[in-house]
Amino acid sequence: AFNFSAGPATLPEPVLLQAQSELLEWNNAGASIVELSHRGPEFIQVAAEAERDLRALMAIPDDYAVLFLQGGATAQQALIALNFANPGQAVDYVVTGHWGKTALKQVKPYVSANVAANGEAGGFRDIPARADWNLSKDVAYVHYTANETIHGVEFRDIPDVGDVPLVADFSSSIAAEPIDVSKFGVIYAGAQKNLGPVGVSVVIVRRDLLERAGQPRADIFDYRSHVKGESMLNTPPTWNWYLAGLVFKWMLAEGGVEEFAQRNARKAGLLYDVIDNSGGYYRNEVAVAARSRMNVPFFLKDEALDKPFLKEAEAAGLISLKGHRALGGMRASIYNAMPEAGVQALASFMRDFQQRHG
Numbered sequence: 001a002f003n004f005s006a007g008p009a010t011l012p013e014p015v016l017l018q019a020q021s022e023l024l025e026w027n028n029a030g031a032s033i034v035e036l037s038h039r040g041p042e043f044i045q046v047a048a049e050a051e052r053d054l055r056a057l058m059a060i061p062d063d064y065a066v067l068f069l070q071g072g073a074t075a076q077q078a079l080i081a082l083n084f085a086n087p088g089q090a091v092d093y094v095v096t097g098h099w100g101k102t103a104l105k106q107v108k109p110y111v112s113a114n115v116a117a118n119g120e121a122g123g124f125r126d127i128p129a130r131a132d133w134n135l136s137k138d139v140a141y142v143h144y145t146a147n148e149t150i151h152g153v154e155f156r157d158i159p160d161v162g163d164v165p166l167v168a169d170f171s172s173s174i175a176a177e178p179i180d181v182s183k184f185g186v187i188y189a190g191a192q193k194n195l196g197p198v199g200v201s202v203v204i205v206r207r208d209l210l211e212r213a214g215q216p217r218a219d220i221f222d223y224r225s226h227v228k229g230e231s232m233l234n235t236p237p238t239w240n241w242y243l244a245g246l247v248f249k250w251m252l253a254e255g256g257v258e259e260f261a262q263r264n265a266r267k268a269g270l271l272y273d274v275i276d277n278s279g280g281y282y283r284n285e286v287a288v289a290a291r292s293r294m295n296v297p298f299f300l301k302d303e304a305l306d307k308p309f310l311k312e313a314e315a316a317g318l319i320s321l322k323g324h325r326a327l328g329g330m331r332a333s334i335y336n337a338m339p340e341a342g343v344q345a346l347a348s349f350m351r352d353f354q355q356r357h358g
């Protein structure tokens with residue numbers, strides 16, 4: 001079956017097969033990778049290779065630290081305020097969907113947060129024009145969500161916010177195309193869409209920001225300590241980290257993010273074409289320029305057909321297409337690991353379904 005889940009999402013089949021073959025014993029180590037100490041030479045090598053491969057994939061400059069942490073993207077949303085906003089310093093948030101709202105909610109106990117732009121009045125169907133953003137002076141950073149997983153709204157360009165560090169949630173679009181990391185102060189992402197299994201998050205942080213005092217916080221919430229401890233301040237999620245490392249190797253072998261950018265453009269193009277050429281039978285409500293390449297929410301003209309659509313799709317091996325409960329309808333999540341054949345199968349199914357139920 002092809003799994004269109006928004007997350008935890010499909011892992012590439014070669015990665016699952018390799019993990020399966022190494023589950024009982026990793027590399028003649030006498031134990032499974034799950035059982036090896038994170039302080040031992042075997043796992044240290046796995047961890048170092050994962051970082052090296054991610055740096056190569058995303059062309060991460062040396063003046064950025066790369067962390068592999070627990071707590072999911074949501075924990076990072078709180079930690080960025082604790083680490084990068086000094087006492088009394090405010091922060092700016094650009095809200096373009098559910099996850100931008102979540103990010104804002106996580107920092108409110110700690111800092112004064114301004115909403116510089118908010119797409120909610122328009123139902124999060126578009127990105128507020130940059131000229132209309134109300135950025136504040138002397139804020140610690142500007143935060144935005146590169147791709148809104150539920151609303152299917154994606155920034156196609158990196159917004160220019162001058163000298164203020166840009167902090168971006170890339171949970172559902174990291175490594176989907178080349179990006180200029182040097183334009184950001186911090187990039188963070190839960191792994192469970194494009195990078196691997198849930199349970200590990202990637203934080204890419206410009207090293208000079210680590211010198212900021214931030215708010216009073218425990219060591220475990222301090223990115224400086226995690227950098228110093230090479231993401232092993234406490235027991236790290238070794239299995240998840242290892243699997244993410246396999247995904248990075250797979251992506252590099254497939255041609256890197258440049259290749260995935262092309263595949264992702266073709267995959268998204270195919271689905272939006274079916275929707276736009278269906279004479280209104282299917283509809284996506286997002287402004288064309290802000291449409292996500294990773295998550296394609298769509299609605300059937302006749303809601304009564306939602307259930308038959310999902311049932312028939314599942315019978316055709318196309319699973320997890322039900323839309324998020326906040327929006328209803330359908331959502332096809334088509335991350336890096338979704339093969340083009342899966343999207344082609346969904347596109348044909350949609351055309352066929354319309355013909356039979358139109």
Ligand code: PLP
Pocket residue numbers: 007071072073074075099145147148149150169170171172190191
């Ligand atoms: N940000 C975005 C864009 C997401 O899609 C998600 C989860 O789907 C999150 C944050 C929250 O991630 P986590 O569940 O890892 O905390």
